[in-house]
Amino acid sequence: MSTENALTNKRIKNNNNSMLRKTFFFLLPSLVILLIFFIGPILMTFLFAFTNMSLTGAAAQNIEFVGFRNFVNMFQDPSFKSSFITTMVFLILSGIIGQQILGFLLAVLMQNKNKSFRKFVGGTVMAGWVTPEIIVAFTFVSFLHDGGTLNQFIGWFGFEPVSWLFTFPMVSVVVANIWKGSALSMLMFQSALDNIPDSVNEAAKIDGANRFQRMMRITIPMIKNTIFTNLVIITLGTLGVFTLIYTMTGGGPAKATSTLPIFMYEQAFVNYQLGYGTAISLVILVIGIVISLLYIKLLKTED
Amino acid sequence: MLKKFLMISLLMLVITGLIACGDESDNSEGDSAPSTGEERVLKVSYPTWWEEWFFDLRDEFEAENEGVTVELIPLHDDVxxxxxxxMQSADTSPDVAVEDTFIINSDVNAGYLSPMDDILNDWDEWDKFEETTKQGVTAAADGKIYGVPFSTDVQGLWYNKVLFEEAGLPVPFEPQSWEELLNAAEVIKENTGDVIPLFTYVTKATGEATSMRTFQVLYSGTGSSLYDFDENKWVVDETALTDTFEFIDSVFQNDLGPSLSVASNSQVATLLSEDLMMNNKVSMVIDGNWVAASWREGRATPWPEALDTWGFTLIPTQFGQEPGFTSMSGGWALSIPAHASEKDLAAEFIKMAVNEQQQFDYVRRTGDMTVRTDVAVKEEYLDQPISNYREAAEMLSYTNFRPAVDDYPTVSTFIQEVVESVASGQSSPDQAVQEFENGLKRIVGEENVINK
Structure with a gap:
């Protein structure tokens, strides 16, 4: 009896071990890729952020550790401060308010509508999401530039053309980013809303809860985890937006749309200060982590 | 069943894709590896705006050298x-590189370039190159030569005679101070229709042009300089800076300049020569002598009568003080990277590219000024249709050069930033001076800056 038990136990253990080996084996390719393309570069970022590495000049030949000089310079640089503020404005307007709320509204309004309507609206919103970023950028440039579609359109009503990208640069890139990104939020919220059992809503209805109360007391608490996940994804995505802004405005006019990724690019590849640019990218990473932690604390999610 | 079929076809597609990719990289490796046999490959990187010229150079070099293939590496932007x-590694380095002279000194300090003294001392044509352009390719650190110049230019004031006459201004226009320039712009604004009175490069999008063709042209007119070569320190001259920024400020805050959407177009140089200047939409432009070249026969927009409309004149110093006028000169050179694998061939290629015939061909195509003394005196050169080499030669006597020191490229992009913030109204001239001083100290270190 006992020997048999021990044997089964051993077999299970063996099974577990071979299971572990198999898991490891199948995970290996992605682990290797992660190591080469993700963890390696991150470690190098930490290293180079503390050097004076440069693309040209004497510092390109003799890389030296300079301690915290890059960071001291950065925090004294008024361009860093203005880029930080620009990034936050862009993040809050286009990411948190724009994509999140618009995506949510779309999902709510599409609930229980007929199928072809859902397909049409969903498809239209998805168009922005599936289009590559560079193409979205060029589309918006030709939509907004001096002789572009929008100016032609308002011209029919007798309005003077406006240089949208120069008069309202931030609004322009925010609208473009909302157009591009709302589909993801919409999809996430759609599936979350579909997962709320009808019985809960019906019970609340019978108890006399109105639409608004049901939204605040039932729907939102029940999709809290989705809100959190979505917030984190959108925040990290928006913090890294480069192509869209760089193509549409180049960070200008002056510094009006110069977010941190653009500031980083300019320092590293236009000013040839690779070490400084790397330090800025490290700060962007830290900002992303801090904001994510903040969300966890604010929303107190369980997972 | 259908699903399975789709999956399999997808898999096949991915696999063929991967194999195709593998093939491609194998091929290119075969191309670039230093060949053991007679086939030799010379890799030449070049900015695409000189494509036609480099195509011709390739054809001629391949015809002259049996068994040599010239592989051209086009650079579209951020050259x-x-x-x-x-140039950082032997695997990727070209054998011939095209260097803007402002970056040569930094690239030498970075160890990217190899000295050419031995090659040039044995070359009987080297003494035919202008002395000033030779200085531009000599490194400050070791006094060695790191490139062969092939082009230079001067900056002047282009003005539209038709619009000037329409506005009642004198033609020929010979301004003696900045004030006369601004007054002329005011008169144009009041008396002609929808015209840009005075175009200058003022945004980051126009890059080095903003720093050199606007800021440094004006700043040199105050009589001050950005760098003190006796003390080896950068200079903050508050009066000169304030005056320069005030000029830019008054152009843009009084609507005498282009709109920012025009000025921020990185292709604005083409827009100017092929549209705005041809269609009388702009009355003055501070720019290089080569602008007229785009109206020559064989270019996109030939305009044989261009110079009846457009005059080219000297830019005055601030109050007309000595020497009365000012200009800035840039230049380009062909260099051999330190990691080049075919240095002998590269030297031969460079010598061919700047020989008398090629140099004449080059200036005829581009409108740049020649760097060779034998070409400069040719009647064919001076009397080319739609050119102003006689005026340009006069400007050359007033010209200034950019400080060829290690930090210049970084300081220059910073200057572009400050100029843009003045032109867009984000900073007042006084704020801009403060920004300039703080930024300069941050970039080069406080100990390397002196106040004047």
């Missing part, structure tokens, strides 16, 4: 950045 990255 200096991309080239610097390529």
């Amino acid at each position: 200096t950045t991309k080239q610097a990255m390529m």
Whole structure:
């Protein structure tokens, strides 16, 4: 009896071990890729952020550790401060308010509508999401530039053309980013809303809860985890937006749309200060982590 | 069943894709590896705006040298950045690189370039190159020569005679101070229709042009300089800076300049020569002598009568003080990277590219000024249709050069930033001076800056 038990136990253990080996084996390719393309570069970022590495000049030949000089310079640089503020404005307007709320509204309004309507609206919103970023950028440039579609359109009503990208640069890139990104939020919220059992809503209805109360007391608490996940994804995505802004405005006019990724690019590849640019990218990473932690604390999610 | 079929076809597609990719990289490796047999490959990187010229150079060099293939590596934009990255390793380095003279000194200090003294001392044509352009390719650190110049230019004031006459201004226009320039712009604004009175480059999008063709042209007119070569320190001259920024400020805050959407177009140089200047939409432009070249026969927009409309004149110093006028000169050179694998061939290629015939061909195509004394005196050169080499030669006697020191490229992009913030109204001239001083100290270190 006992020997048999021990044997089964051993077999299970063996099974577990071979299971572990198999898991490891199948995970290996992605682990290797992660190591080469993700963890390696991150470690190098930490290293180079503390050097004076440069693309040209004497510092390109003799890389030296300079301690915290890059960071001291950065925090004294008024361009860093203005880029930080620009990034936050862009993040809050286009990411948190724009994509999140618009995506949510779309999902709510599409609930229980007929199928072809859902397909049409969903498809239209998805168009922005599936289009590559560079193409979205060029589309918006030709939509907004001096002789572009929008100016032609308002011209029919007798309005003077406006240089949208120069008069309202931030609004322009925010609208473009909302157009591009709302589909993801919409999809996430759609599936979350579909997962709320009808019985809960019906019970609340019978108890006399109105639409608004049901939204605040039932729907939102029940999709809290989705809100959190979505917030984190959108925040990290928006913090890294480069192509869209760089193509549409180049960070200008002056510094009006110069977010941190653009500031980083300019320092590293236009000013040839690779070490400084790397330090800025490290700060962007830290900002992303801090904001994510903040969300966890604010929303107190369980997972 | 259908699903399975789709999956399999997808898999096949991915696999063929991967194999195709593998093939491609194998091929290119075969191409670039130093060949053991008679086939030799010379890799030449070049900015695409000189494509036709480099195509011709390739054809001629291949015809003259049996068994040599010239592999051209086109650089569409960010030329200096991309080239610097390529020159970092022997695997990617070209054998011939095109260097803007402002970056040569930095690239030498970075160890990217190899000295050419031995090659040039044995070359009987080297003494035919202008002395000033030779200085531009000599490194400050070791006094060695790191490139062969092939082009230079001067900056002047282009003015539209038709619009000037329409506005009642004198033709020929010979301004003696900045004030006369601004007054003329005011008169144009009041008396002609929808015209840009005075175009200058003022945004980051126009890059080095903003720093050199606007800021440094004006700043040199105050009589001050950005760098003190006796003390080896950068200079903050508050009066000169304030006056320069005030000029830019008054142009843009009084609507005498282009709108920012025009000024921020990185292709604005083409827009100017092929549209705005041809269609009388702009009355004055501070720019290089080569602008007229785009109206020559064989270019996109030939305009044989261009110079009846457009005059080219000297830019005055601030109050007309000595020497009365000012200009800035840039230049380009062909260099051999330190990691080049075919240095002998590269030297031969460079010598051919700047020989008398090629140099004449080059200036005829581009409108740049020649760097060779034998070409400069040719009647054919001076009397080319739609050119102003006689005026340009006069400007050359007033010209200034950019400080060829290590930090210049970084300081220059910073200057572009400050100029843009003045032109867009984000900073007042006084704020801009403060920004300039703080930024300069941050970039080069406080100990390397002196106040004047």
